[in-house]
Amino acid sequence: MRQIKLVVEYDGTGYAGWQLQPNGVSIQETMERALATMLKVPVRLHSSGRTDAGVHARGMVAAFKTDTAVPLRAFSEGLNALLPPDIAVSSAEEVPLEFHPRFDARGKHYRYSIYRGERRSPLARLWAWHVRTPLDLALMREAAELMVGEHDFASFRTAGCAAKTTVRRIDAVDIVEEGDFLRIDVRGSGFLRNMVRMMAGTLVEVGRGRRTPRDVALLLSRPGSTPAGPTAPPHGLCLHEVYY
Known part of the structure; x- marks a missing residue:
């Protein structure tokens, strides 16, 4: 099992915020769909927090666990090919399994x-x-x-x-x-x-x-x-x- 940490940049104009929403498309939903397409299995992202509808981010941090051997490059360049123009992964790195984007933030x-x-x-x-x-x-x-x-x-x-x-x-x-x-x-x-x-x-x-x-x-x-x-x-x- 691996854990991958992503730094995400996005224009929040057209989204209902970061977090999954019952009414409206969120950044999290859009990214999880792209990851599921890439890895062929459902993926759940955990983030450093949430942003409201219309709020932007240059450095949102999110992480997910996977048992695939996909190279790190795929989680930046490859994932960006599947994401819309207003969302992009700026970096990806493997981190310890106990890392949590929210609770470990200083x-x-x-x-x-x-x-x-x-x-x-x-x-x-x-x-x-x-x-x-x-x-x-x-x-x-x-x-x-x-x-x-x-x-x-x-x-x-x-x-x-x-x-x-x-x-x-x-x-x-x-x-x-x-x-x-x-x-x-x-x-x-x-x-x-x-x-x-x-x-x-x-x-x-x-x-x-x-x-x-x-x-x-x-x-x-x-x-x-x-x-x-x-x-x-x-x-x-x-x-x-x-x-x-």
């Missing part, structure tokens, strides 16, 4: 992209949130710094989050300008449901002058007492890397 890096151009951009519309109003980056960075560290992020999760604890460690929240684009890079040990999107939405509210860094401090010191900012649209979010 941290993740998410990036939220904002397009600040005056006019809409057809090319950016699928992977960046178009925010036309001016943003105060100094205030946003001040608020972002408050999010770093171990905090109770109960105010930064949406309904249906099944996490047993809402305490999470955030290692960095960096806000970087790249021309008309603003990148919010968030690195941490783990995340609640829609946590990064709510962090991004709250930071945009601060940048617009609708909230203050002090409001963010209160959200973290008195979790659940007041709601966080809006949940930013899914298409601006990308899972960049999972750390082990």
Whole structure:
């Protein structure tokens, strides 16, 4: 028996998210079908987490067990030939059987992209949130710094989050300008449901002058007492890397 670890890149625009869904095609379903076609047996993928409908990934990690002697190259180049253009395996490696993509992960890096151009951009519309109003980056960075560290992020999760604890460690929240684009890079040990999107939405509210860094401090010191900012649209979010 072997276990194969895959690093997957995908455009989540046309999918109902990573996880298998009763209504809608998922990334997981699409990949499992391709693997079953290649190996001639059903395959179950286990991932480092899940992404919602419309969310993208550059470094989703998934793994599966197989008793076939198929060479590693087939799980990248060969599998990519069976996958649609918006999903690709960027690397494949054999790992110990006890490896688990989710439980062995030490941290993740998410990036939220904002397009600040005056006019809409057809090319950016699928992977960046178009925010036309001016943003105060100094205030946003001040608020972002408050999010770093171990905090109770109960105010930064949406309904249906099944996490047993809402305490999470955030290692960095960096806000970087790249021309008309603003990148919010968030690195941490783990995340609640829609946590990064709510962090991004709250930071945009601060940048617009609708909230203050002090409001963010209160959200973290008195979790659940007041709601966080809006949940930013899914298409601006990308899972960049999972750390082990």
